[in-house]
Amino acid sequence: MKSTLRTVRLALAEPLRISRSTMAARDAVWLTVEHDGLRGHGEAVTSVYYGLGTETLVRLLTTVDLSRFPDPESALEALRAGQWPDGDVPPAVTAAVESALLDLAGKRAGAPVHRLLGTAAPPVAATARTIGITTPARAAAQARHLVANGFEIIKAKAGTPDPEDDIERVRVIRDAAPRARLLLDPNGAWSVAQADALLPRFAALGVEAVEQPLAPGDPDALGALAERAPLPVIADEDAVDLADVRRLAGRVHGVNVKLAKCGGVHAALRIREAIEGSGTELMLGCLTASTLGLAPAVHLADRARWADLDGHLLLAHDPWAGIGGADGVVRASGAPGLGIEEVAVREDVA
Numbered sequence: 637m638k639s640t641l642r643t644v645r646l647a648l649a650e651p652l653r654i655s656r657s658t659m660a661a662r663d664a665v666w667l668t669v670e671h672d673g674l675r676g677h678g679e680a681v682t683s684v685y686y687g688l689g690t691e692t693l694v695r696l697l698t699t700v701d702l703s704r705f706p707d708p709e710s711a712l713e714a715l716r717a718g719q720w721p722d723g724d725v726p727p728a729v730t731a732a733v734e735s736a737l738l739d740l741a742g743k744r745a746g747a748p749v750h751r752l753l754g755t756a757a758p759p760v761a762a763t764a765r766t767i768g769i770t771t772p773a774r775a776a777a778q779a780r781h782l783v784a785n786g787f788e789i790i791k792a793k794a795g796t797p798d799p800e801d802d803i804e805r806v807r808v809i810r811d812a813a814p815r816a817r818l819l820l821d822p823n824g825a826w827s828v829a830q831a832d833a834l835l836p837r838f839a840a841l842g843v844e845a846v847e848q849p850l851a852p853g854d855p856d857a858l859g860a861l862a863e864r865a866p867l868p869v870i871a872d873e874d875a876v877d878l879a880d881v882r883r884l885a886g887r888v889h890g891v892n893v894k895l896a897k898c899g900g901v902h903a904a905l906r907i908r909e910a911i912e913g914s915g916t917e918l919m920l921g922c923l924t925a926s927t928l929g930l931a932p933a934v935h936l937a938d939r940a941r942w943a944d945l946d947g948h949l950l951l952a953h954d955p956w957a958g959i960g961g962a963d964g965v966v967r968a969s970g971a972p973g974l975g976i977e978e979v980a981v982r983e984d985v986a
Contacts, residue, residue, distance in 0.1 A: 637702045637711070639736075642666045643690060646681070646926060649952045653769040655795025655825035656685075663690040664926060667697055669736040671707060676740025676973060678732035679929035680896065688728055696729045708737040708744065716902050727877070731900035735932045735974070738901065742973035749975070750935040750968050753901065758968040761920075761937035763961055764789040764819055764944040769796055772808045779812035787964035789817045791847075791944060795825025799834055803841075810841050819942070821847040824873050831861055839866040845942070847892055847919075848872040855880070859887030870919055870942070881907050886914040890942065892921040894933075901932050908939055917941040927956035931974040934959045934966045955979060 643665050651660040667678045680693050700721065705711040712734070714720040721730055738749045745752065750759055765787050767778050779790055792809055794802040802822075810818065820843045826834065831849040838846065845868040850858050852873035862869035868889035875881050875891040877898055884891060891911065893904045908918050919942035920933050927948045937943050945966050948954045958976030960967045969975025 637669050637671045637705065637708065637740075639697075639700065639702060640668045640670075641694060641697055642668075643694060644955065646924070647952045648924065648950050651768075652766070652793075652924065652950060654793045654821075655769070655823045659924065662924060663693075664929065665690065665693045665697055665732070666928065667732050667736045669702065669708065669733075669740050671740060672744070674740055674743045676708065676736040676738070676743065677928055677976075678735030678737075678739070678932075679925055680728045680732035681923050681925045681929060683728070683896075683923060686726070686728065686897075688726060693729065696725065697732065700725075700729070700733055702733075708740040712737050712741060715900075727899035727903070728896040730903075731895040731898075731932070734900035734902065735895075735928075738932065739973040746972050748935070748968065748970050748972060749901075749932065753905070753935065755935075755938060757938075758970050759935060759938035760965060760967045761934075761940070761943040761945070762788050762964055763937075763946050763966045764791040764817075764942070765946045765949060765964065766791045766793065766821075766944075767805075767809065768793045769801075770805070772804050775805045776808040776812040779809040779816070782964070783813045783816055785963060787816065789819065789942075789964070791819040791821055793821055793823070795822035799826075799830065803834075803837055806838060806841050806843065818843045819845055819847065819944070821872075822849050824848050824851040826850060828857055828861065831865075836866050843867055845870055845890065848874065850874075855883050855887075859884060862888045872921065878903065878906055878910060881916075882910055885911045885916045888916055890917045890919045892919040892944070893940075894921045894923060896923050896925075896929070901936060904933075904936060905939075919943075920945060922947040924950050926951065927954050927959050927976050928974075928978075930966075931956075931959050931968075931976050935968045935974070937966060937968065
């Protein structure tokens with residue numbers, strides 16, 4: 637199997653502010669794996685939080701050796717069995733390679749990825765759409781626009797220095813979208829005392845669940861908060877991999893699984909199996925990425941209680957198409973592989 641890389645810049649339609657940073661663009665590295673005239677694709681995006689810059693991703697993806705495998709199916713089997721990759725490979729790299737292999741294997745079999753994973757019908761799910769930390773007027777306008785276009789779930793970012801700003805932003809979103817399901821995400825910005833004081837107020841505004849209200853690093857505190865909180869608590873930054881999730885299973889109401897965070901589709905399926913019957917439910921999340929980066933998760937979307945798969949919708953221009961989402965619903969394709977296609981060539985930046 638032959639591999640090639642491309643690096644592209646993904647600009648956001650507008651800067652996205654969360655509690656710890658503001659992002660206007662990020663780089664993506666596209667991996668293409670070719671075998672017998674067919675090509676499979678995967679994407680890894682840069683992340684300051686996870687310490688993955690463009691050069692690091694390119695270097696790591698360049699060193700991935702698929703030549704030992706005669707075909708993508710055998711490489712996927714080795715991945716599932718834990719026999720590969722070797723060494724300390726970041727989950728985002730593993731997820732991108734697995735994506736390309738699944739895409740290629742699906743095309744070779746003439747089957748969509750979800751069918752390779754055991755689901756007959758193409759998954760369809762309502763996705764949340766994120767509203768970043770912004771002015772109340774802007775938040776209200778965005779909420780009205782989203783519900784007018786079919787969105788049923790809105791996720792509001794929180795964690796400003798003055799929590800009253802967050803309360804006001806959620807209040808105006810609720811007024812603008814009275815029937816929308818609301819999720820809240822402070823990205824670990826609150827202390828335990830702040831969370832105890834604020835969560836009842838957000839619950840009174842109709843917030844359905846809160847992601848990672850406390851700074852990561854103390855899962856016991858997060859579990860204790862979940863036990864007394866007036867709304868469901870979903871772990872994100874504290875739920876990186878399978879070991880983290882096993883510590884939290886039955887103690888929090890949900891875990892946010894991002895393929896770039898856990899290591900890909902099969903890692904996500906192992907997490908789902910680990911929490912089954914525990915009372916902890918699955919949320920499928922994402923980083924800001926193109927349709928290529930989101931597509932593998934969409935093929936799992938029917939297995940989650942919450943889908944937060946809007947990363948491609950935040951871009952000024954998505955260079956891939958095939959999973960929808962502009963109407964508030966993401967849909968896996970029935971076409972072979974990931975079922976997506978490149979719709980424009982972006983300027984290489986490396």
